[in-house]
Amino acid sequence: MLRTALRNVLAHKARLLMTALAVMLGVAFVSGTLVFTSTISQAFQKSSEEGFSHVDVALQADRDGYDGLGQPERLSQKLLEDAAKLPGTASVIGEASGFAALADKDDKLVGEGWATTGGNYYVGQNGEDPRYPLKDGRAPQKSGEIALDYKTAERTGYKVGEKVRMSVDGPVRQDKIVGIFNTDDGNVAAGGTLVLFDSKTAQQLFTAPGEYEQIILKTAEGTSQSELRSQVEKILPKDTKAVTGEKLAEDQSEAIATQMSGMQTGLLVFAGIALFVGIFIIANTFTMLVAQRTKELALMRAIGASRRQVTRSVLIEAAVVGTFAAVLGLLAGIGIGAGLRSLMNSLEMTIPDGPLVIGSSAVIASFAVGVLVTMLAAWLPARRAAKIPPVAAMSSIHAAATTRSLVVRNSIGSVLAAGGGALVLAGTGMGMDDAKGIMGIGALLLVVGVFVLTPLLSRPLIAAATPLLRVFGISGKLARQNSVRNPRRTAATASALMIGLTLITGMTVIASSFQEAINKMAADSLKADYTISMANMSPLAPEVGQKLEQDPAITAVSPLRTTQAEVEGKKETVAGVNGGDIEKLLTLNFESGSFDELNGNNVVVDRDMAKKNGWKEGTTLPVTYEDGRSAKLNVTGIYEGNQMIQGVLADTRTIEPHMKQVGDTQVMVKMEGGITEANKTKLEEALGKNPAVLIQDPEDISEGIAMLFTMLLNILYGLLAMAVIVAVLGVVNTLAMSVFERSQEIGMLRAIGLDRRAVKRMVRLESVVIALFGGVMGIGLGVFFGWAVGEVIGSGLSTYALLIPWDRLLIFLALAAVVGVLAAMWPARRAAKLNMLESIKAE
Structure with missing residues (x-):
């Protein structure tokens, strides 16, 4: 059975290629996400560890009990002097830092907003600050003098002796660059800026005279970090704490990991969507392969193969295809991870230098996702194959789905859709936090329910296109009949496109409505120019x-x-x-x-x-x-x-x-x-x-918010394009299989006068009808979900009202039709090139 399964894989290379591509795209997204987030996470962690290399113990204000009233407590000069006298202290540094905006030579802000920071150059016992080794010039010594980090100086072209314009809290300052320094600061490595003042000036700007935000201690020889911390705790005033450098680096690493996990989760959600869509294609492919091999499988049963062996043979085929797709997906994912890092650098979202990290999690996830998803999707077709009775070997036609099975399917679909819809509606009356879980479960149930009901919905919805198809004569009539001939296959193919368009439409409706609400709020409440x-x-x-x-x-x-x-x-x-x-x-x-x-x-x-x-x-x-x-x-x-x-x-x-x-x-x-x-x-x-x-002005405020939404929406469109690409592969796959199954029928049509152009038109129209069927269902569900989420948003935003962007929805529907046309190109050409005599003789 193993040899038979492997021969079947090799015998159907072209048919299984589409399935492998669908799985590969999903795996590539998963592995690419893991490689990318691991790479930038490790780069930031190493950068932060280098930034804490000079810290053995840090004294900080204990903000755990801070109630938010007023400014948090800061550290005094007296505490710094007392800490310096401890026997375990080799050196001490007082830190004062905050926001400092630097203008480039074109008067534009340098850096990435939150990373545009200022601090103090603390002159130690040897007259230097070990955190910031000078590369050129000297340290700032009085108000009006600054030192600039090397990367910012290189990026802006500033040199020692030049004056720069900057601001800390509003008023413009004119300061002279007296030094340029190197730093391991992670913010600078990420594309930000660091400006250093003398300690007295920094305290006036960021804290208060004689106060620090943090005091850094270096241990004396023979003293451990924990020993020095124990000594410090004896002199600490109320509401302050001592933390070891190891703990600070560990906390920083955890914070970076947490930040990366949010990005990772978001990207993996879209990978999951692509894989979810891919499941339909895989199941569809194996269902059609099993249907085409009915006689072969029945003969195997007749000569002694058990049901378990037949099931196992189909699952082995799926495992082989999944493994092949996983390998390709992992390689593609590595490329995606490297590409995303390069993209961030090109967009000036600089990340620290570091190697591309291909962790074990990416490799394991690639093979687990590729093989398990493929085998899971192939399991039902495998079971169906095992149930083929040996007597079917006498005929090439196996029994179609029974009325009872369709009734059961429609009943299950109705329950799921009704239950999901009810949960979504229930969530519209709740607050944002409470509604998330209920609406998420409801949306999933509703989508699955509609998918199960799609064969039932296909006939009336496709029938609605009959007047348009009549324009194309006999090709249009045949296309409509072919679309509803196998409703399960049509449903599985259309559902893949439906899911992608549901998400795209829902987010577009929400974004358009929210933007209009912000515009209305700014216009209604702001009289200021x-x-x-x-x-x-x-x-x-x-x-x-x-x-x-x-x-x-x-x-x-x-x-x-x-x-x-x-x-x-x-x-x-x-x-x-x-x-x-x-x-x-x-x-x-x-x-x-x-x-x-x-x-x-x-x-x-x-x-x-x-x-x-x-x-x-x-x-x-x-x-x-x-x-x-x-x-x-x-x-x-x-x-x-x-x-x-x-x-x-x-x-x-x-x-x-x-x-x-x-x-x-x-x-x-x-x-x-x-x-x-x-x-x-x-x-x-x-x-x-x-x-x-x-x-x-009010228009600028609205445009600023619109820009953020547009950027976010474009990113989401790009990510969801993965699901649409998978859906296109599904349509191609289905049509190719359909053409193969109908070879005899197409040969007969050609024999009685249907020319090649009409055959091509028939296949194209069938593809467009299936794509538009999925598009209509996706847009309908997307508008419903957009309305439901909008009801929750509206409870906290009085100016929110549902806005349906009809122009974009029509574009989405037109794109669905284009998908149908593109997907039909190869199958249509293949159908038109079939030899009439050979096709008529085919079984």
């Missing part, structure tokens, strides 16, 4: 708003300034705005009250918060600010909140005296003449063409 914020969304210095208030071209200014406070014993965010100008800058629907009395201890609160806490206009709220002082706030208005503005709004003059560090989330401005290029240029010049500051 421009909003000003930091490029990395860190706090903006209050001097920015104060400077704009003095500009005569600006008619209204308000910062949006947030602080944490306890309101009626609960931690809440209180936002400060300019009570006198806010009505000119925001449009909020008030249920009661207004902005008119927003001054002193008067506040307005959003409707949801008021309802949750039982607050009304006139309610007095006890509040404890972050500095520990208490007061009473009076509710003078209830407004309808949104994603941009919500919670408690107070006057900035009320909350500012209680803030330990004043910073604005953004500043809203209104200008004479409204939104114009000239006004935007005036703002940019007024702020010194600051590389760290982002100036946006």
Whole structure:
């Protein structure tokens, strides 16, 4: 039986190639994902380990008990001096760091946002900082001097002696480069920037005079990290902790692994989708192969082969095909992993240098997925083959599916579809967190249920295309009849395309609706001409708003300034705005009250918060600010909140005296003449063409969000293209098998006058009908899922409303038809080239 199975594989090379390709694509995606994530994970981990090579013990603020009120505790100069005196300490370094935006020579921001950092050059006992060996120049010694990392200097062309423009929290600084240094910092390796100041300047910018964010200790000879930590713990003040360098490196590695796992999971989901689609093709292929070998298998049964042996022979064929596909998939996956790393580098998403990592997990997963998926998909056809009675050897025709089997199938499909639909509908009435699991299970059941019901649905849906097919005469009529002749095969082929289009359509509907909701929110709630914020969304210095208030071209200014406070014993965010100008800058629907009395201890609160806490206009709220002082706030208005503005709004003059560090989330401005290029240029010049500051009008805000969605959607389209490619292979496979089975019939049609062009047209129309059938079902399910998810989103976003992008859906349907045309090219040519006499003689 083993030899027979192997001969069958070799005898049907062309037929099994499509199946191998389908499996190979799924395996390539899985192995490529694992290779890619392992490669960049190891590169970052090695980079982070090098970054901790100078750390034996680190003293840090213990943020485990930090309640979010005010700024976390920092480390004093006295603690640094006490730690330096410990017998196990060889050297000590105090660190002060934070966001620092550097402009290139074209006044554009250098680095990747969060990785644009600043720190201090700490002068040690030998006059050097061991973390940052100087490559050129000297260390910064006073305000106005900086040192720049080597990679950034190389990328921007800056040299020692040149002045650069930069910003830490809003105002523009002009600093002179006095040194260029090397570093093992992982952020720099990933494409970011690192700017060093002298310690005094760095403390003024990032912490406070005489304070550090972290103190690093190096052990003396003969002292272990754990021994030094034990010594340090005896002098630690409250709310601080000591951590060994080994533990820091381990935590960093775990954090990187966690970040990579999210990306890995997302990519593996799409690999799973491609494999799920591939299962239909594999099952379809083996079903057709078994059907074509009915006589052969029945003869094997007649000469003594048992059912188990027949089943085993089919599964051996599947294992051979799966192994072959797994090997090719692994090789392709290695190429995909290398390609993705190169793509990230070309997009300036730099990752540290390192070798391509082909771990055992990628190899094991490739063979497990390739072989197991193929054998799983072939198991039902194998069982069906084993049930062929020996008497079937007398005839080449085996019994078709019974009415009872179709009734059972339709009943199971109806239950699954109804149950899945009910769960999805139930999820629409829940919150986002609760709905995820229920809607996910419901969506899976509904898709499987529709797949099971597809043979039943194929006849009426394909019949609806009859008027269009009549235009093509006898070719159209034959194409329709061929499409419904074997509904199970048609269903399996169409379902592969259906799944891909369901996902694409659902995400397109959600993205289009969400984008429209954001546009509506910005248009409805924002009267301001421009909003000003930091490029990395860190706090903006209050001097920015104060400077704009003095500009005569600006008619209204308000910062949006947030602080944490306890309101009626609960931690809440209180936002400060300019009570006198806010009505000119925001449009909020008030249920009661207004902005008119927003001054002193008067506040307005959003409707949801008021309802949750039982607050009304006139309610007095006890509040404890972050500095520990208490007061009473009076509710003078209830407004309808949104994603941009919500919670408690107070006057900035009320909350500012209680803030330990004043910073604005953004500043809203209104200008004479409204939104114009000239006004935007005036703002940019007024702020010194600051590389760290982002100036946006309402349209810019919407476009920025739209750009993110468009980028995400394009990535998802690219990933889901894998499933569509697999579906195309399925259509090609089905048509090729169908042409082979109908060789005698096609020969007869040719003999009675159907020319080659008409034969080609018949096969193409059959392919288009099957593809459009899958497209219609996929788009229908996708719109349903898009609506259902939108109902959940709408519960937290008041401006959300279902928007069906009909133009894109028509493009998707047209693409489904194109898929049908392309998939039919080879089978149609093969059918047209069949020899009439040989085909008529074929069994």
